[in-house]
Amino acid sequence: MTAREPYKNRIELLQGTLDMLILKTLQWGPQHGYGIVQALRTQTSDVLQVETGSLYPALHRLEKQGWVRSEWKQTESKQRARYYRITPKGKKQLASHLNRWQQIVEAIGSVIHGTPKRGET
């Protein structure tokens, strides 16, 4: 019980964002777990390192929601791996995620950069 706590907390902190990042990565094509980690790492120049302990629960949760599908396939190096593919439902979800993310970024940005909100004069 107690050992599980830290992981749970971290997942909850990242939850929405991690889901969005995974779905975004899968938009470029089906990918396995390791591939997703690598893709995120290279795209962010090693800034974002996704923990496997967060990635896999997230992937399985997304699959349960029906936002991704998975199947076992051969990799280029002839290894069996579980590939995740985004579903149409997942794409819709990603769009709304990005939308919200945009709003949050704008809101936070406006606070940090001191741009006054309308009606707050």
Place this chain on the structure above:
Amino acid sequence: MSWFWRFLMNRRKNDLRDELETHLQMDIANRIERGENPVSARQAAMREFGNVPLIQEVTRSSWGWLWFERLAQDLHYALRQIRRSPGFAITVIGTLALGIGAATAMFTVVDHVLLNPVPYRDPGRLVILSEGDGKSPSWYPPPWLDIEQWQEQSHSFSQIAYSTSAFDGRSYIQCASGELEIDASTISPNYFETLGVKPVLGRDFLQQAPSFAMSKNAGTIILSYSVWQQAFNGDRSILGRSVRINYDTFTVVGIMPHGFRTGMDRTNRAEVWLPFTQLNSQDAKRGLGMNRYAVIARLRDGVTLQAATSEMALIQQRVTALYPTAELRQSYSRIHLRKYIDFLFSEDIHKALLILLAASLLLWLIAGINAASLLLARSTARQREIAVRGALGATRTRVMQQMLVEGLLLGTIAALLGIMLAVFSIKLFARELVQHLLLPVPATPNASILTALLGLTLASVALAAFWPAWMASRAPIELSLRQGSLQGGAAHRQARARAALVSVEIALSLLLLVGCGLLLRTIYNLRQVPLGFRTDHILVAHLSIPGYRFKGQNMTANLYLPMLRRIEHLPGVDFSGLVNQVPLGSTYAVQLSMYLKGRTVLAWFKAATPGVQKVFDLPMSAGRYFNASDTANSQPVAVVNEAFAREYSPDQHNPAAIIGTELINLKKNVPTRVVGVLADVHQTGIAISSQPQVELCIPQISPNTSYYDAIDGFAMDLAIRTSLPTAKMIPALRTILKQANPAFANSTITTMDQIVADSYGSQQLAAHLLEIFGGAALLLSIVGLYGLMAYVVSQRTHELGIRVALGASRGNLLWLVLRQAAVMLTVGVICGTGLALLSGRIVRSFLFGIHANDTWTLASAALLLTLSGLAAAYLPARRAAHIDPMQALRAE
């Protein structure tokens, strides 16, 4: 189910393990590619990857199967509880299984008999048509000419079909393994259509015009499923092939579905059906010697039985006018319509089954209450444990779920046991059931029974587990946690609830006991009726004979009389005789209708040898019985009984005056002469008084006389009276039977006492079952009472100890506890008596020689219950009386 879940779980778990392993391997491979050495690459990858089992677990929790794991946990815990106190578990499971078993068994029977007795389409719309004079209670099947009129004139029926037996005597179908005795009926081609059943294989008979000219159905036959299976091993190629019955051959055109029957009798022989293809001379007349047909018709949609009855009454007036004599016109002036379903089972059976169903439901209710009260006691005893769990953070729903799972587990085990109990008990009572219901009840519960069982189980479990669980989870935690606070308000309330439950249990048990007592008295009264003849030391063998094989032979002279002579010389045989049916028998009754001085006379017909009178010690009221001088060459004689003589004696005031008068013709123009009058005995039923009967002498019956075909080639009862124990006689008897004819080898041999017992009717079956139900109810209520008192005493140990310390005597304590039990018993008995008085009306028609509100029965049932209840309470009371105050005070 659980192994399946585990299998699915394991597959997913392995899948996840593989997935994580792949991830690791890819990382390592990647690192090596970048130039790291394999060992450090592996170490780095694993470090970065993290704790594999933990990742697995977190991932698994996202599958949402935690509820399942929790359930497994609860089940595990429940099993541990059962193991820890097996006595409690056995009591609860046994109690519930008993209730469920009884109810399921009764539901199986009732479902089969009252709800789905025959596999016909909409059997409630089928009616039986017969005719009579409307004054006597007898109704006769009509001749073909009348049926033809009905078919032409009536509008109430969509179909009118008719049937009769196909052959005189017994029928045997030839098959690879020898021959199989069957029931062969001749039916109108629309018969199956009327019943709404189609052949499962092949086709139905072809419909045809009523004239029967050049019938296309000639020489065809339809087999029942059981003949198809038993005689031809279910061979599909039988269609179109010919089969032989007795000496005739027929071409098979169809097979009827499994379970389909048209004849309902105790033998349950496999059936075949022949089409009605041509009229003969007996069909072309009305009156003496006409063929009669059993008629079944389907009511047209929307037509009520009443409407059909009034229409047919009008039609029958026109039909009757066609009879040749005024006497016949009178005899068949009325028509009788009866629902087929009612015709199948007597009202008595209906009532018996419904009463038994009610009794089994009562028992089930008692069992449920008992289980609930046991679970309640246990939850009270476990209050502290529950409180601790609550204090440690378990939610109320979680505790309730835990208790419910425990109850469900007990309920499920009980349900399984109950179903086995039901199957077993139906098998146990199969013989009696067939005896009374005329059709075998399958012991395997069908889908509707399983549904009923599921409903019952869920109800039982809800009743037995939910309520205590709810009470337990509502109990305030801190009160229970405090030491010595078990006498608190909640516990008090629960104890009162349990006392109420036990009182209800006692009341319901009393109801069952009274019902059981009344039926036992009825059986006792029936047994006390003097039958008028001896039944002890008598063995009866039912002989059935393939009569067709003796065509052209005189069976009386060549088979029966030589066999009887050999039996007479058997050591141990005092008297022996042959008769077509022994008194109170149910094998082969023949009814005779004859014309005597211008009146239609209806009488039971028997053929017997002189020895029969001595075997049964039948008393003569006047004249003589048959004797050795009555032979084939002497004057044909007849013996009648008093009931017959009273009705038809030339001198109304002197029944004996019938002696010397002439009766039915044995040969053309050779009438029989009455030589004796038998005293009245209960020959057809114990509760039924003697009915008119005519007996002829078997040695005088031969192929040249009348009645030979109806008697000799069909069935015969061999009765012997022996001075040896009856069981010892059977082997020697069987040997002689086998020597006489191989067909007799497997004859049923039974004692006269058994035949009498079988004739008690549905009361016997009901009494047997009620004995079981009543006994079980008594046991359950005693267990309930004992459980409650034992619990009360254990809870009050502390208080009782103080009482002793303060100077209470042992007697005081004993009385203290017994008084509590006495209050429950009194309340229960009073309520139960009220219930019994109210429900007395229901069983009234079922009783013989006893009133439904019989004081003695009520009083003895109440006394039995009170005494057993007090005895059950005495044990805990004595324990209370012997409490050692030092120990009791120290214990808390």
